[in-house]
Amino acid sequence: MADTVHFSTLLRPHRSLSPLGFKWLIRAAIGANLLIGVPMSILGAWPVLGFMGLDIWLLYWMFQRSYTDARRSETLTLTDRELIVDRIAPDGEREQHRLDAYWLKVDQGERLVVTSRGNRVVIGRFLSPGERHEVGEQLKAALSAMRAPRYEHKWD
Numbered sequence: 001m002a003d004t005v006h007f008s009t010l011l012r013p014h015r016s017l018s019p020l021g022f023k024w025l026i027r028a029a030i031g032a033n034l035l036i037g038v039p040m041s042i043l044g045a046w047p048v049l050g051f052m053g054l055d056i057w058l059l060y061w062m063f064q065r066s067y068t069d070a071r072r073s074e075t076l077t078l079t080d081r082e083l084i085v086d087r088i089a090p091d092g093e094r095e096q097h098r099l100d101a102y103w104l105k106v107d108q109g110e111r112l113v114v115t116s117r118g119n120r121v122v123i124g125r126f127l128s129p130g131e132r133h134e135v136g137e138q139l140k141a142a143l144s145a146m147r148a149p150r151y152e153h154k155w156d
Contacts, residue, residue: 003079003080003081004079005078005079006143006145006146007076007078007139007143008076008077008078009138011075011076011124011126011127011135012070012072012073013072013127014128015070017063022067025059025063026056029056033055034052036048037049037052069090071088076135076139078139078143081101082099082100083098083099083104083114084096084097085114097119099116100116100117101116103116103117104143106136106140106143108132108136111125111132112127114139123135
């Protein structure tokens with residue numbers, strides 16, 4: 001017998017700059033650095049151009065690191081029996097936690113923590129506080145709906 005899925009969501013880190021926007025940002029930074037660096041080089045301050053190139057490399061590296069970190073994700077699935085937290089790290093490593101749904105408790109403080117029978121899992125470390133709160137409220141609502149008694153009457 002298959003369990004009913006009461007709640008399911010995929011959590012991913014938010015990135016405000018698209019890859020196309022990143023290309024335009026790098027182009028604009030290169031243009032601005034050349035606009036300043038070439039006259040400085042002509043005036044004899046040629047090391048300035050090298051440091052501006054280092055600037056561009058550092059900007060590129062930091063954004064690539066950010067996009068690599070954005071590959072992480074968490075999938076939450078609440079069934080009749082358990083909450084399954086499936087994590088995928090940026091390097092592709094997979095981790096799965098299974099918590100008994102009957103004893104499941106959602107704690108919303110500085111972190112979103114779910115506990116069940118002594119097992120504790122922190123959810124959505126990469127989310128903003130508002131997003132964590134929203135996911136916690138949705139999970140609490142799904143738990144309440146799942147635990148609410150359902151009666152079937154002849155007149156229904």
